[in-house]
Amino acid sequence: MSQGPAKTLREHPVVQLTLMRIRELVREPGVLFWIFGFPILISVGLGLAFRTRGPEPVSVGVLPGTPAEVTQALERGGAKVRALDAEAARLELRAGKVALVVVPPDHPGGPLGYRFDPARAESRLARATVDDLLQRAAGRRDLRAVADQPVTERGARYIDFLIPGLVGMNLMSGSMWGIGWVIVNMRVRKLLKRMLAAPMRRRHLLYAQALARLLLIPVEVFVILLFARLAFDVRVAGSVVAVGVLCVVGASSFAAIAILVASRAQNNETVSGLMNLVMMPMFVLSGVFFSAAHFPQAMQPLINALPLTALNDSLRAVIVDGAGLGAVVKPLVVMAVWGVVSFVAGLRLFRWA
Numbered sequence: 001m002s003q004g005p006a007k008t009l010r011e012h013p014v015v016q017l018t019l020m021r022i023r024e025l026v027r028e029p030g031v032l033f034w035i036f037g038f039p040i041l042i043s044v045g046l047g048l049a050f051r052t053r054g055p056e057p058v059s060v061g062v063l064p065g066t067p068a069e070v071t072q073a074l075e076r077g078g079a080k081v082r083a084l085d086a087e088a089a090r091l092e093l094r095a096g097k098v099a100l101v102v103v104p105p106d107h108p109g110g111p112l113g114y115r116f117d118p119a120r121a122e123s124r125l126a127r128a129t130v131d132d133l134l135q136r137a138a139g140r141r142d143l144r145a146v147a148d149q150p151v152t153e154r155g156a157r158y159i160d161f162l163i164p165g166l167v168g169m170n171l172m173s174g175s176m177w178g179i180g181w182v183i184v185n186m187r188v189r190k191l192l193k194r195m196l197a198a199p200m201r202r203r204h205l206l207y208a209q210a211l212a213r214l215l216l217i218p219v220e221v222f223v224i225l226l227f228a229r230l231a232f233d234v235r236v237a238g239s240v241v242a243v244g245v246l247c248v249v250g251a252s253s254f255a256a257i258a259i260l261v262a263s264r265a266q267n268n269e270t271v272s273g274l275m276n277l278v279m280m281p282m283f284v285l286s287g288v289f290f291s292a293a294h295f296p297q298a299m300q301p302l303i304n305a306l307p308l309t310a311l312n313d314s315l316r317a318v319i320v321d322g323a324g325l326g327a328v329v330k331p332l333v334v335m336a337v338w339g340v341v342s343f344v345a346g347l348r349l350f351r352w353a
Contacts, residue, residue, distance in 0.1 A: 018208040018215075058099060058126045061089045065104035070112065073137035074102075074130065093117070099126035163228045164315035165288040167221060171251045172282065172308050174220065176275045179209045180258035184271040192352045202350050206343070210255040217251050218244070237322035245325060246318065249332055250311035253339035257307070260346035282308040310334040 061084040062071055074081050082098060089101045093115065099122045103113030114130065116123040186192050195205060221243070228234035236243060261278060265271035285292060285299075286308035295303060303309050310331035317323040325332075 015208075018211045058129045059097065060126065060130055061092060061098040061101040063089060063101065063103055066102055066112075067104065069137070070102060070134060073134055076137075077129075077133035079130065079133065089115070096120070096122075099123045100130055102130065159228075159232045160234055160320050161291075161316065162289065163224070163232070163234045164319045165312050167224055167247070168250065168286070168308055168312040168315055169283065169288045170220065170224065171217070171247060171311065172254045172279060174216070175213055175251050175254035176258045176261070176279060178213050178216075178258075179255050180262040180265075180271055180275050181268065183209060183259070183262040184265045184268055187265075187352070188267055195352070202352070203347055206259050206347060206350070209259070210252060213255050214248060214251060217247055221247050234319075236319050238318035239324060242318045242323075242325045242328075243315065246311065246314050246328065246332070249335050249339070250307070253307045253311075253335040253342070256339040256341075256343035256346065260342040260349070263346045263349040264351050282306050285309070287312050305334065307335050307338040 057078050057080040059080045059082070060074055061082050062074075063084065063086060071081055071083075082092075084092060084098070084101070089098070092098045093101055099116065099120070101115040103115055105111060105113075112134070114127050116127050118124060183192075192205075225234075225236065225243075257278060258275070261274045262271050265274060285295065285303050286306050287303075288308070292300070292303045292309060314328035314331035317328050
């Protein structure tokens with residue numbers, strides 16, 4: 001008698017479907033790569049690209065006829081100077097290979113020219129840097145003494161901002177591809193029709209897909225945070241439990257969105273397009289690589305209502321600022337609303353074939 005409930009639990013459709021999904025992952029390393037390996041590779045690549053390091057030297061082009069003392073002053077100041085003719089300078093400035101071109105005076109004693117695109121931030125910075133170097137070389141004296149104080153402490157660096165955003169992005173992309181694409185692939189292969197003949201309730205199938213995805217989250221997030229700790233000394237300032245709760249709620253929300261997206265898609269091409277349509281705006285708007293505050297104020301209510309924005313903001317609050325769950329209740333509510341609404345809609349719209 002004591003084995004009855006345990007046996008019943010093992011035979012429950014959700015348990016069996018979850019085990020089936022895990023076996024599929026083991027047997028299909030390509031799918032496992034896209035939902036697990038690819039996000040980690042993205043984290044490694046972007047982490048290395050934005051690792052803590054000194055500022056890049058300003059890339060400056062100089063046209064023929066530029067005084068030698070100008071070139072020497074720029075090189076002493078750490079600028080990367082390239083001698084270019086007029087046509088090469090035009091092409092490289094357009095391509096962004098140089099941020100600014102120094103134009104020699106058109107007559108003796110005339111002013112130097114700074115040719116740059118003021119719409120590009122790096123060009124404006126290059127203009128200020130080059131002018132400062134040349135003015136100092138010409139004998140300018142600064143009336144007020146100043147001293148540089150580079151930011152190096154943990155929590156204030158760009159890499160500390162980037163890592164939580166990468167965790168959020170990975171949870172979204174892994175959930176979307178690991179559930180949405182898989183459901184449609186099962187529909188294409190006629191596996192859903194076979195399950196319908198079992199018979200089987202659709203909610204059991206969808207529960208199992210989401211549960212199988214959630215089982216991968218601890219390993220995925222641990223690997224990213226471990227890599228960030230070892231490579232960049234990024235540490236979790238808040239509670240690990242709080243990080244876990246946010247990751248589970250966020251991944252569940254995106255799993256539900258994936259179910260909704262895949263509920264009626266008939267082929268892999270359609271679901272891929274729909275998932276990209278859902279994910280790409282959030283990649284840009286939700287503060288993965290830079291703060292969403294850069295967008296106009298009129299867009300902020302929409303941006304704050306996105307589930308990836310809520311996940312990224314709450315992860316940064318816990319990982320970087322050390323906040324507790326009480327401080328991230330609003331983002332949790334936003335993700336929960338997206339998850340519940342999407343799952344209910346996906347359950348109603350779901351088609352076996």
